[in-house]
Amino acid sequence: MRALVIGGTRFVGYHIVRKLLEENVEVTLFNRGQTADDFGNRVQRIHGDRKDYKKFYETFRRSRFDVVIDVIGYDPEDVEIAIKTFKGRIGQYIFISTGQVYLVTRNTHWPAREEDYYQPLAECPPGEEAGYEYGVKKRACEDLLEEAYKFQKFPSVRFRFPIIHGPRDYSLRLYSYIRRILDGNPLIIPEDGDVIVRHVYVGDVVRAIFRVLQVESTRGKVYNVASKEVMRLSEFIRLTARMLERDVEILPIPEKVMLEHHVTREVSPFSGKWVSYLDPSLIMEELKFQPTPVEEWLRETVRYFIDEYSGPDPDNYRQRPRELELIRYWKQFKKMI
Template sequence: MTKQGMDVLVLGGTQFVGRHIVEALLLAGHRVAVFTRGRTPDELPETVERLHGDRDGGAVGLAALAERTWDTCVDVSGYTPRQVRASAEALHGSVGRYVFVSTVSVYGEPERHPVREDDPLLPEAAEDVTEVTGQTYGPLKVTCERIVEEVYGEQRSALLRPQIVAGPHDPTGRYTYWVDRIAAGGRFFAPGDGSDSVQVIDARDLARFTVTVLEGGLSGAYNLAGPRLSWREFVAAAREATGSDAQPVWTPAEVLQGGELGLPLWLPAGGPQGGLMDVANSRAVAAGLTLTGPEVTARDTRAWSAGTPQKVFLTPGREAEVLAEQG
C-alpha cells in the first residue's frame, strides 16, 4: 500500500548516493531528516532537518535520534556491524521500516552469469570487525544485512544491492574517469577487445527505486543494475553523449592489469568477478525500477565533472608514453 507524505530518516544523506535519495524523497513530497557527523558542508535544501552524531559512538553517538519517531529509515552509511547493530536496535521502536543500502559485493560466487538475489553470499565477517578494506567490504555488508533482518524481520526491512553507482557527484571517479577521458578526445586506452561488459546503476535510478520501496512497503533483497553494454557500446554511447571524436585503442588484459595501468570499472567477462558486470535486475524492474539511458548518464555525469576536480587514474602524459610503446 502506497503511503505519501512520510517522515523519513536517512542515515547519511549528504554525499552522492544519499544526496540523490534525499532529493528524490523531497521531490516525492516526503519530509526528510538526515543523520550525519556534520563534518563536511552539504548542499541539501534548508527544508531537510540535520541531526548530528557518530554511529561509531554507540548510544551516546546516537543521542540525537532519541525520543523521535519516523515512518521509515534509509541506511546509506552502514559499513560495519557495530554501526548497523547500534542504529538498528536504537531505532527499532522509532521507525516502521528499515531499508539498508548494501552492495552486489555480498555475493560469494561473483564469477556466475548472471548474478541473482538468491545466489550464495560471502561468509559473514565477525561483528567486531571495524576495518573496511577491499577484502572485508563484502563480508561486512553480509553481516550488516543479517543484522537488519534479525532486528526488523523480513516484512519490516528491505535490502538494496546496487551495482557500481554512477552519475553526478560521484566521489570515486570509477565511471567518471571513462566519460571524462572519452570527452577529451584523441587515442585512449580501452579495455580488452571491446566485447567484455560494463554495467552500472545511475544514482538517480537507485534513488527513485528507494522511494518506490518506501512508498510501496516492499521487502526482501533487490539487485539494482542498469543496462548491460559491451565496452564498444559503452564507448559509443559516451562519444555520442559528449560529442567526442575519441578513438579507443583496445588493449590486451596483460597490459591494462599491469599495476599502474590497472584502470577502473573493467572486469573481464571470464574473470573471477566477471558476473559483477552481469547482474540480473529483473526483480527490481518488476517492482518498479526504471533505468536511465546510458547516453543520458554519460552526458549528465560529464556536465557535472567538467567543473569538478576528479581522481586521476592515469595521467595524460603516462598514457601517451604507453600508447607510443604499444604502437
C-alpha cells in the same frame, strides 16, 4: 511522512534527500556536518559520528520515524546498533548495499539474482583486501538485517546496486574516461578488461527506494537494481564519446605490458575486479520498476561533468603521460608484427 537519513549530503544520499524534499517529506539528516550541502533549513540536522555507537543510541532511542534510510552502513556494528535503537519505533529501514556481496562469494551465476547471495565466501584475491573486506562487511550487515526481520520483524528493505552513475559522483570513475576522450588521445583498456557493463543510474536508485516505501509487502526483502541494457565496456566508452561528439580510439593492451610501462589497470576503472553484474528482474516484475534507458542517464551524467563539475582530475589521470608513451610504443610494436 517523517524520514531520517543517515548520511545524505554527498552523492547517493544527496539525491535521496532531494527527492524526499520534493515529495514534501519531513527530513532529518544525521551526519558529522563536514560535507557541505544546499538543503538549508528545509531539513532538520543532527550532527554526530555514527561510529560513536553509545551516543547514536542515546540520540535516537526515543525518536520515531516512518522511515530510516541508512545510506552509509558499512560495518555490522553500524547495523547492530541501528536495529537496537530503532526496533519497534520505525515503519521501515532502508539499507543501501552493493553488488559486491555476490563478488566475494563462489557464485558462478551471472548476472547475479538475489538468491545467488547464498553461497560460501570465496578466498580474498591477493592484493584485493580492501575491496574484499567491503563486500564481506556489507554481507555481515545484510545478514543481521535478514535475521532481525526473521526473528523480530525489524522492517528492513535492502538494495544491491552495481556501480552508480549520476551528477555528483565523487568516485570520478566515469570522468576518468571522459577526461581521456576529451584530450583527444587513444584510451587504454587492459586486454582482459573489455568487461560487461550493466551499471545503474542514481535516479533509479532513488526511484527504487520510493517504490518500496509505497509497498508494505516489500519488508524483509532485498532487491537488485540495475539498468536493463547490457553492453561491453568498449561499447559503453563509444557511447560516452558520442555524447561528447568526439571520436575515440580504444587500445586493448595486455596488463603485463601495461605494468612494464608503469601503467596500472586503474586507467580503466570499470575493468577492475569489483564490478558487479546484476539481474534486476525481481524488482522489474514484482514492483513494475522500469530502469531509465542508459542513453538517457549517460547523457545527463556526461552533461554534469562537462557543465557543472569543477573539481580536480581523477587521481588515475596522473598516469596519462606514461599512457601516451605506452600508446606510441604499442602502435610501433603492432606495426612491426
